[in-house]
Structure formats: structure tokens, C-alpha cells
Amino acid sequence: MCRNLQNSIVSYTRSTKKLLRNIMDEQQASLDYLSNQVNELMNRVLLLTTEIFRKQLDPFPPRPVQSHGLDCTDIKDTLGSVTETPSGLYIIFPEGSSYPFEVMCDMDFRGGGWTLIQKRIDGTVDFQRLWCDYLDGFGDLLGEFWLGLKKIFYVVNQKDTCFMLHVALESEDDTFAYASYDNFWLEDETRFFKMHLGQYSGNAGDAFRGLGKEDNQNTVPFSTSDVDNDECRPACLVGGHSVKSCSHLHNNTGWWFSQCGLANLNGIHHFSGKPRATGIQWGTWTKNNSPVKIKSVSMKIRRTYNPYFK
Incomplete structure (x- = not known):
């Protein structure tokens, strides 16, 4: 078992x-x-x-960055004598700047060498921005953009240089006008980039200085909806209405507002679908005693001593 x-x-x-x-x-x-x-x-x-x-x-296809220089005029002067210098994207490193940055250079208009600092075309880029955006810049250099107050300051405040500003305007009925100013420069950030303009020339009228003392936007600081530096303290009268903030009046866009002035090239585009938008403004450009409705605008600067432009 x-x-x-x-x-x-x-x-x-x-x-x-x-x-x-x-x-x-x-x-x-x-x-x-x-x-x-x-x-x-x-x-x-x-x-x-x-x-x-x-x-x-x-x-995406590569963006054509061409060369380096202090600004577009410097690039034109340096390269223009030895080779054709096309318009397009370039990297510049202005004196006083702590970093290089990309810009759009117009190498065709009036001899070239222009650094674009602002461009409006069709309203695809939102210009209703706060101080930090206007400080650093926004948009697309190949389309609509604002270069940035710091970058503009670095370009126009290089030693032994003098820059002119050219404003090109196009109306909704495809007519053109311009305003140019010699000796354009900005004060530094501690003074909120107060703008200084020299002598005016053009056919659009001197909207920056306006028609009266209260319109004068020359020598005033930059303002946005969150950093109010305009001259409406505590309020100013615009079109019979009391206004406390010019930026708020202009749909929270940023500009060198006075009380509030006749120019705002950063205003809401008329094609934005916002019927109450104030629009891009250059109040001295008129037709039949009414301000012209502006479709597109560009602001560009260049050195005035350049041999290609007198």
C-alpha cells in the first residue's frame, strides 16, 4: 500500500x-x-x-535672410557698391543694442536702405495690444507688423547718425499720399519713447503736428491702454466728448497720443468687421473736406546722409 x-x-x-x-x-x-x-x-x-x-x-520654405549690418542703410551702403542688394529680410545689429534682430529692408524705394518699422495691409494682424507687445514688436515681417519700440529706438539712436521717417498712405479708392520727416528719433524707455520729428514734407499734410496745439503729437510719449501717457489729464475734449484715454478711444491701440491728435497709423483697419472702429487715421489727408479712408500704410526710416538719397 x-x-x-x-x-x-x-x-x-x-x-x-x-x-x-x-x-x-x-x-x-x-x-x-x-x-x-x-x-x-x-x-x-x-x-x-x-x-x-x-x-x-x-x-515652411526658408525665409531669405540676406546679410548683417547696423541697419538697412548700412547694409545698402556696404553691399550696394559691389553687388545688387535686393529688398527682403535682413539681420541687423544696431550700435547700443544687446542683440541682433530681423528686419524688412526696402532696397528699391528712393535709392533703398529703408528699414520698415510698421506696415498695415488688410487687417489680418491685431493691433489692439498692450504695452509689452508694442515694446517688443508683433506681427509678420512679410505681412503686417509693428517692429517694436525698443528696436526702433536702437536703430535711430546710433551715434553719428540721423534718420528720416517716411509715411506712405494708400486710400480705399487706390490713391496715394505721403509724409516725410527729417531727424526722427525716440527718447529711451524711461521716457516712454517720446517721439521727436524734424521738418515735414509731402502731400498728405502734417498730421503729427495737426491743426492746433492740442493736436500736436510731436515730442509726446507712446501710450497703450495699460500704460497711459497721453495729455488727457484728467480728460480732454474730442469731437465734443470727454475722453480720459486716447488709446481707449482708438479701440485700445498704441500710439503717440496727445489730446488725442490727428494721426494714429495703428488704428483698427476699416476691413476688420468692426463698424465702430476708428480706423487708420491721418487727419490732414482729406478729400471734399473729409478725412480720407486709409486702406494701407507703411512707416520706414533711413539714414539721411546716405549718398543714394539727398
Whole structure:
């Protein structure tokens, strides 16, 4: 009886070991299959990551950055005598700036060398911005943009330089006008980039100085909705209405407002779908005694001593 019991135990043990081996073999096979699946998945992830990284490196056609210089006039003077200098994107590093930055250079208008500081075309870029945006700049240099108060300051305040400002205007009925000012410069950030303008020339009228003392925007600081530096203290009278903030009156855009003045080239575009928008303004450009409705505008600066432009 003991021998039969012993044989049964041995047989049971062998059966159990075989069962365990079969179970372990099945588990190993499952693990091997899962391992192969994980490896295949990892390979796919690696290929996908590589493809995404490659596309991130070149998501759009390359932007044509041409050269380096202190500003667009400096680039034109340096390169213009030895090679054709096309309009386009350039990197400049003005004296006094702690960093280089990209600008759009107009190398065709009146001999070239112009650094664009603002451009409005169709209202696709929102100019209802706070101080920090107007300080650093916003938009697309290939379309609508504001270069930034700091960058403009660095360009026009280089030593032994003098810059002129050219404002080009286009109306909704496709007529053109302009206003130019020699000796354009800005005071520093502690003085909120107070603007200074020299002598006016053009056919659009001197809207910066306006028609009366209260209109004069020359020698006034820059204002935004959150940093109010206009001359409405505590309020001023505009069109028979009491106004406490010129920026608020002009749909929270930023500009060199006085009380509030006749010019605001950063106003809401007429095509923005906002019927109460004040629009881009240059109040001295009139037709039939009414201000012309402005479709597009650009502001550009260049050194005035350049031999290509007298």
C-alpha cells in the first residue's frame, strides 16, 4: 500500500512538473510575442519621431535672410557698391543694442536702405495690444507688423547718425499720399519713447503736428491702454466728448497720443468687421473736406546722409 502511494506521489509530481513546464513555455511564448510587438512599436515610434523632427526643422520654405549690418542703410551702403542688394529680410545689429534682430529692408524705394518699422495691409494682424507687445514688436515681417519700440529706438539712436521717417498712405479708392520727416528719433524707455520729428514734407499734410496745439503729437510719449501717457489729464475734449484715454478711444491701440491728435497709423483697419472702429487715421489727408479712408500704410526710416538719397 505504501509502495502504491509512493508511486502515485511520484506520478503526480511528474505530471505537475510537466504541467508547470507547459504553462511556463506558454507564458514565455506570450512574453516573446509581446516583446516582438513592443520592439516593432518602438521602431515605429522612432521612425515617426524622426519624421516629425525633420518636419519641425523645415516646416515652411526658408525665409531669405540676406546679410548683417547696423541697419538697412548700412547694409545698402556696404553691399550696394559691389553687388545688387535686393529688398527682403535682413539681420541687423544696431550700435547700443544687446542683440541682433530681423528686419524688412526696402532696397528699391528712393535709392533703398529703408528699414520698415510698421506696415498695415488688410487687417489680418491685431493691433489692439498692450504695452509689452508694442515694446517688443508683433506681427509678420512679410505681412503686417509693428517692429517694436525698443528696436526702433536702437536703430535711430546710433551715434553719428540721423534718420528720416517716411509715411506712405494708400486710400480705399487706390490713391496715394505721403509724409516725410527729417531727424526722427525716440527718447529711451524711461521716457516712454517720446517721439521727436524734424521738418515735414509731402502731400498728405502734417498730421503729427495737426491743426492746433492740442493736436500736436510731436515730442509726446507712446501710450497703450495699460500704460497711459497721453495729455488727457484728467480728460480732454474730442469731437465734443470727454475722453480720459486716447488709446481707449482708438479701440485700445498704441500710439503717440496727445489730446488725442490727428494721426494714429495703428488704428483698427476699416476691413476688420468692426463698424465702430476708428480706423487708420491721418487727419490732414482729406478729400471734399473729409478725412480720407486709409486702406494701407507703411512707416520706414533711413539714414539721411546716405549718398543714394539727398
